[in-house]
Amino acid sequence: MDIYLLEAVVNGVLLGGVLALLALGLNLIFGVIDVVWIAYADLVMCGMYGVYWLHAYFGWPLALACVAAIVGVALLGLLVHVLIIAPVLGSAPINQLLATGGLLYFLQSFATLLFGTDFRNIGVRLPVIELGDIFISYARLIAFAAALLGATALYLFLKRSYLGTAIRAISQDREIMGLMGVDQRRIYLITSAIGGALAGLAACLLALQYDVHPFIGNTFGPLTFMICVLGGLGNMLGGFIAAFIISQIIAIGGYYSSTELSYVLAFTLFIVLMIARPRGILAR
Amino acid sequence: MRAWHPAALVGLAALVAFPFVVPVYFLHMLIQILLWGFVYTAWSLMGRFGFVSLGHGAFMGIGAYLPALLWNYEGVTPWLSIPLSMLLSALLAVVIGYPCFRLKVVGHYFALVTLALGQVVMLTIIAARDITGGSLGMTQKLAGHSWYALQFPEKGYFYGVALVVWLGGLAAWRWLDRGVGREALEAISEDEEAAAAVGIDVMREKLRVTVVSAVLTALGGALYVQYLMYLNPETVSGISVSLQIVFAAIAGGMYTPLGPTVGALLTIALTEGLRVWFGTSFVGAANTIYGILLVLFIIFMPRGILGLLETWRARRARAATLISAGS
Numbered sequence: 221m222d223i224y225l226l227e228a229v230v231n232g233v234l235l236g237g238v239l240a241l242l243a244l245g246l247n248l249i250f251g252v253i254d255v256v257w258i259a260y261a262d263l264v265m266c267g268m269y270g271v272y273w274l275h276a277y278f279g280w281p282l283a284l285a286c287v288a289a290i291v292g293v294a295l296l297g298l299l300v301h302v303l304i305i306a307p308v309l310g311s312a313p314i315n316q317l318l319a320t321g322g323l324l325y326f327l328q329s330f331a332t333l334l335f336g337t338d339f340r341n342i343g344v345r346l347p348v349i350e351l352g353d354i355f356i357s358y359a360r361l362i363a364f365a366a367a368l369l370g371a372t373a374l375y376l377f378l379k380r381s382y383l384g385t386a387i388r389a390i391s392q393d394r395e396i397m398g399l400m401g402v403d404q405r406r407i408y409l410i411t412s413a414i415g416g417a418l419a420g421l422a423a424c425l426l427a428l429q430y431d432v433h434p435f436i437g438n439t440f441g442p443l444t445f446m447i448c449v450l451g452g453l454g455n456m457l458g459g460f461i462a463a464f465i466i467s468q469i470i471a472i473g474g475y476y477s478s479t480e481l482s483y484v485l486a487f488t489l490f491i492v493l494m495i496a497r498p499r500g501i502l503a504r
Numbered sequence: 505m506r507a508w509h510p511a512a513l514v515g516l517a518a519l520v521a522f523p524f525v526v527p528v529y530f531l532h533m534l535i536q537i538l539l540w541g542f543v544y545t546a547w548s549l550m551g552r553f554g555f556v557s558l559g560h561g562a563f564m565g566i567g568a569y570l571p572a573l574l575w576n577y578e579g580v581t582p583w584l585s586i587p588l589s590m591l592l593s594a595l596l597a598v599v600i601g602y603p604c605f606r607l608k609v610v611g612h613y614f615a616l617v618t619l620a621l622g623q624v625v626m627l628t629i630i631a632a633r634d635i636t637g638g639s640l641g642m643t644q645k646l647a648g649h650s651w652y653a654l655q656f657p658e659k660g661y662f663y664g665v666a667l668v669v670w671l672g673g674l675a676a677w678r679w680l681d682r683g684v685g686r687e688a689l690e691a692i693s694e695d696e697e698a699a700a701a702v703g704i705d706v707m708r709e710k711l712r713v714t715v716v717s718a719v720l721t722a723l724g725g726a727l728y729v730q731y732l733m734y735l736n737p738e739t740v741s742g743i744s745v746s747l748q749i750v751f752a753a754i755a756g757g758m759y760t761p762l763g764p765t766v767g768a769l770l771t772i773a774l775t776e777g778l779r780v781w782f783g784t785s786f787v788g789a790a791n792t793i794y795g796i797l798l799v800l801f802i803i804f805m806p807r808g809i810l811g812l813l814e815t816w817r818a819r820r821a822r823a824a825t826l827i828s829a830g831s
Contacts, residue, residue, distance in 0.1 A: 237631050256612055307803045314556045317612045318754065319802040321558070321747050326795025328744070332788030435787075437741055442623050445616055480631035487620040489629070495603040 225475055227354045232471025233464065237364035238425050240463035242440060242445040244371055244456060245418030249452030251391040252411040255305055259324035261441030263416060264298070267293040267423025268432040269340075276342045282489060290420035296486045297416020306414070324437065331434035338429035346428065361424035370421050371460070372429060374414070387411060391454065443470075443483075444497070446490040452500025462501060519667055524659040530611035531659045533776060537768045539728050544753045544764030545673040546720035549680060549713055551750070552758045554611075556692035559747050560627040560721050563593040566742030567722030568729040569629055569636060572644050575653065577635065582608035582654040586726045590719045596621075598711065605710045608696070619743065625742035634782060641736030644729075654730050662731050669727060670765070677761045688712060744791075751798045757808025766810055812817030 246260045267289045274285035304323055308316050344356040390407050398404055417461045423467035430436065438461075447466050451458025466486055474480025493501065523531055546561050560618060570592065571585035600621055604614055630638050647653035649661075656662050680686065688709045690701040700706045729735045739745065748771070756767025775790040805812050 240766055256616075260562070303804075305800055310801075312554075312583070313612045314554065314615060314804050315806055317615055318750060319799050320800030321750065322514070322795050322802060325744070325798060326792055329788040329791030329795055333792055375704065413760055435637070442619060444745070446620065449613070449616055478631055482625045484624050484627045484631065487624045490620050491617055491624070493615065494620070495607055495609060498607065498613060 236467035293420030301412035541765030543724035558620035564725030567725030757810035
């Protein structure tokens, strides 16, 4: 097998981990609150700026900056729910989508206003590992491991804890759970915060690999949607698998042609699958 | 034919007279308002029946790039290439629309499919950077004042073109509004199954409005870059343009014919106002405000400004009839 192709595949797997984390967060929010946060990837952008300013500008240790970013984006998630989602919970789904579309517009433009369109790098240089003949970036390896860890933690929380059980129950039947004494409002708030925290974690991991700029959300946002929809919106396992399918298409497609064309391929596949299997690849 | 409302006649006369009296700067604003108003009107043809497309940048991108590329490399006149790009957009609309409508991909699923479509077109334009210049954009070859090339250094000519096209957009709205078409579409947007059960050809009605919307959007995109003489994938295609279209149409009111144009007036006045007051150091200020406004509009007045005015007027009229009936 061609060594560069192998390298592309490995990098695809590593990217898939972070995409899976993002898809998990978005899926959680969709499954529980039944709202598509189209601005989800822009929360990641906010988190990346957080890491950048705290670490590169104010000189905080990287770990502390990351924790602060995760907490900050979790709070942002809460704020998004209270200010934007809660007032439109009763409206048509399309209005909810458009309200978060307004948020996307706002966050991107506000970031442009505050920071300009410069690409900023947090200035952390991690070594590259040589494994046989292929090169793997250490940052990607960390990102992959942390993403898997985050996903596992979320899984355990949802499966094992009392609160997690309530969250899963509400995603199955929101009317009945109200009668069972579950405070829907509180669950929504907690879910939004967890979704935000996952975006914050993804932000830390992406900040290690990519420069941050106001429109970086446009790079990952549409991909995240595609992954969630391919996996079946709200289907965690499906999202997880779809993340790796998409990241492989992009990695291998990028190897054979250009990055843009591999994205074109991925988006076209999305449109086709969306029409052919609207409930996701795992649907029967 | 229905008699023209006097206000409409006065307004039209004023629009025709404008290029002779206002300074060039305002003419520039007016051309942009008319062209964007046309695009927003085209989007609303679908949007007002609940088919929210987040990918109209795709049709604008085709309308903008195909004529420019054919002009630069083959010397084809826009009079030929613009209709060609409109035809291509119609085809794309059918290719996406037919399976979506057949398999009932609706609501936010439809929105996400169109979002992906916009990305596909934008990324294809960027990927073909050898001929399109990629993210850096491109300019058309200059031909001076030429009807053949559809290039007019003098703004008055383009104003005329924009005005005619904009009126055409309103005419398209009226055409779709007439007859059973609108009632059928309203029935479909409320309950598709019930509409089909009473004998409405759901597929035909949906495709018709989608194709008209796509074709007009392509024309709008073509004329917009023909006027600006500069193309950039981000500014004619992509998510931010698609969202800008949605925002302006909703803000102005997508349920009334003039609503989208009011949206264009509002957004362009806001952009220009902020630019004049704060200078270019304030890049992003206008869009920041749009974002906030879009959220507020969705939450508090989803029918937009003109929609709100109409509701008020209807309420006042009702109150007046009640009073006169009581006395």
